[in-house]
Amino acid sequence: MNNINMVKGKIHSYHTLTAIDGPGLRFLLFLQGCPLRCMYCHNPDSWLPEDFKEERAAEEILEMFNKYRKICSGGITISGGEPLIQRDFLSELVHLFRAEGIHTAIDTAGSIPLNDSMQLVADTDLFILDIKHSNTEKYHELTGGDLNITLSNAKLLSDSGKKMWIRYVLVPGITDDIEDIKKEAEIIAELNGVEKVVVLPYSTLGREKWKKLNYTYQLENVEPPTKELIEMTKKIFRDAGLPVSSGNS
């Protein structure tokens, strides 16, 4: 690959040995920048593109990965922020890793259209796609974004024969309406290639970061969902014939 043409990625952070963001033990890279503003975001410090920690070319990421290659045998997962916001860098990165025979996964809210990124789609083994709400208005209230973009991307991935894990964050009072969950189940059931559906219970993990950044955390009085609510949600998904994960991964 020609270094002169390489786009540098704006990096938020990286971790090794994550076991929940794709199959096997993995290298997890967080890219900087996100167009959404999810009320429960754990990483509000990843929102602004200019707040990146460092810039790296795809080949430099591969060099970093290679130091951990034996233990991160599952491959690489690229998350964010919203990794699709750095589409050119992301495309180079997955292309390079794929050429090296390394499993590639993208963890995304699908908030940026993929229809002109078919090479990126082809080079990615697994999409971990958040469908954060099934109702267009409530999706917008929760995230500031447009559900239709995510749904178009989900259909494109389904039609392209890609493997997907779908994630649903369960937030009491926001995503726990039974009809909304049933609708979510219907949406997912229409997709091909869904290997796993993960129900993620809302957690207050990001709250302190919001305060540090002087952002107003709107879920101050929201508690994590009860075990019963989590089980009820999973049952709705299971009853729709979906492959629901038993844990958080």
Ligand code: SF4
């Ligand atoms: S898509 Fe992810 S990074 Fe972006 S605001 Fe939502 S939770 Fe945060």
